[in-house]
Amino acid sequence: MGKTVRHAARATLQLGFAAFMAFGTIIFITVLLITAIGAVTVIGIWLVPETVLLIRRIAGAKRQQTAVWTGTPIPEAYLPLTGPLRKRLRTAVRDPGTLADLIWMVAHYAYGFLLAPALLLWPVGLAVDGVRCGLLHRTPWVLPLIGRLADLDARWSTALLKPGPKAQLAERVEELTATRAGAIAAHGAELRRIERDLHDGTQARLVSLSMRIGLARRAYDQDPEAARGLLADAQDQAEEALTELRHVVRGIHPPILTDRGLAGAVRALAAGSGLDVTVRVHGLEDGTEPGARAPAAVEAAAYFVVAEALTNAAKHSGAERAAVDLLREPAGLRVTVRDTGRGGADQRGGSGLLGMRRRVAALDGTFALTSPAGGPTVIDVELPCVW
Structure with a gap:
């Protein structure tokens, strides 16, 4: 009762x-x-x-x-x-x-x-x-x-x-429109970055290289020693230009992803981050077995999320430790980065977090940031893909 x-x-x-x-x-x-x-x-x-x-x-x-x-x-x-x-x-x-x-x-x-x-x-x-x-x-x-x-x-x-179906479809269309706008903005920013890197770095070094080779040709008959010195400088300039080009290419699609797979590339990031980083990989291993790797665009997005998150943790949060989890799920790839810093991260306050969100949204993924004052900061990303 x-x-x-x-x-x-x-x-x-x-x-x-x-x-x-x-x-x-x-x-x-x-x-x-x-x-x-x-x-x-x-x-x-x-x-x-x-x-x-x-x-x-x-x-x-x-x-x-x-x-x-x-x-x-x-x-x-x-x-x-x-x-x-x-x-x-x-x-x-x-x-x-x-x-x-x-x-x-x-x-x-x-x-x-x-x-x-x-x-x-x-x-x-x-x-x-x-x-x-x-x-x-x-x-x-x-x-x-x-x-x-x-x-x-x-x-x-x-x-x-x-x-109803019409309301869900309308919401989805609006979401895809916003996602497309974000992807276009991210693509434009990436093109400007590549152009800036090529103009300020590689192009300047190639111009200097051409000038030194021209001076060496003029001085070769009259002053062979000076010509050899100029050629040595030109060789240094060529090596620096190659380094700049590798940096630009790495920003487009890191070669380490092709060589080691996502798990190996993330472990390399962790080793060079300056933090005590624990990397846990579930279902990916080294990515060499057939069917174990995500599409290249998904791997690149996951790699840049981890790279940006660890960079922010090392530069801004004051963290000493971090943890990265890579989880293969039936519907896609999940990436979680947690650091022990002071927290208070705000995606409205910098381009790094906004760039991560746009890169993830361009692949129809989800991006979640939790960063209360005092920490910890947790970035959770889900990237849909077919294995």
């Missing part, structure tokens, strides 16, 4: 919240009318995206309340309302998620009032069930009915608020 009463009490709160939102819908109808009039007269056109945001908050509150009752969260799929007014208006009108929320509000306005009278069953149920349990020793029936009504409200809300 006690368990039934407690369940009925929770169900009553669930139904009470539904009734409260139904009454609130009456007030919100006034907001919708004001927004519609403002949109028609153009004077209050700016109210449309603000009203849509309010609708999303109301639907979000219902999703959260339903998830508490059922134990299963209801996902949401909305297009972001950002940018200038024209763009926000276009998004507000075309967003399938907003249309679904409006349909739910209309339906909830109807069935919310139908469920509200069930609140009166609570005191009646206590009295009737008390008599039945005390005199006739029969199972209570009124209080479980309240629970079934609360379950009905949760099922209806879940069915109406769950994003």
Whole structure:
């Protein structure tokens, strides 16, 4: 009996919240009318995206309340309302998620009032069930009915608020658009870096090399010793130019990945980082067996994530130790880098973390940063791929 009463009490709160939102819908109808009039007269056109945001908050509150009752969260799929007014208006009108929320509000306005009278069953149920349990020793029936009504409200809300295929597709398209923009920005930044390295380093050394060879040719007949000295300098310049070219190539795709695989390349990074780094590899080994290696783009992204993370840990965090985990999963590759530094890393404060996020997003991966003040800093990356 006690368990039934407690369940009925929770169900009553669930139904009470539904009734409260139904009454609130009456007030919100006034907001919708004001927004519609403002949109028609153009004077209050700016109210449309603000009203849509309010609708999303109301639907979000219902999703959260339903998830508490059922134990299963209801996902949401909305297009972001950002940018200038024209763009926000276009998004507000075309967003399938907003249309679904409006349909739910209309339906909830109807069935919310139908469920509200069930609140009166609570005191009646206590009295009737008390008599039945005390005199006739029969199972209570009124209080479980309240629970079934609360379950009905949760099922209806879940069915109406769950994003449909159009909303999910629209959200996915928006996500891919943002990812493509980030990938283009990252690609442009990489091209500028390569151009800068070639112009400031390799090109300057090649020009100096050409000049020294020309001077050596002129001095060869009259001053062979000076010519030999110039040729020796030219050889040094050629070697330095080759070093610069290797540096540029390494920035595009590190040759060590081809030679040693991702596991070996990461161990080499750890050895040269200046930190006490523990590398744990699961399912990759050395990457030489057939089918054990990820695609080259995925390996390069994972390598640069580890390289940037260890560089940041050594330069900025004050860490002495770090750990790198490479895990082969059925759907892709997971990379986790943890350091024992002071924490407080913020991807808005530097290009390194932003570059990592863009590189990962370009491959449709996920990037998560956790860095509370005092540490530790944890970077967790998932890169989808087919093995």
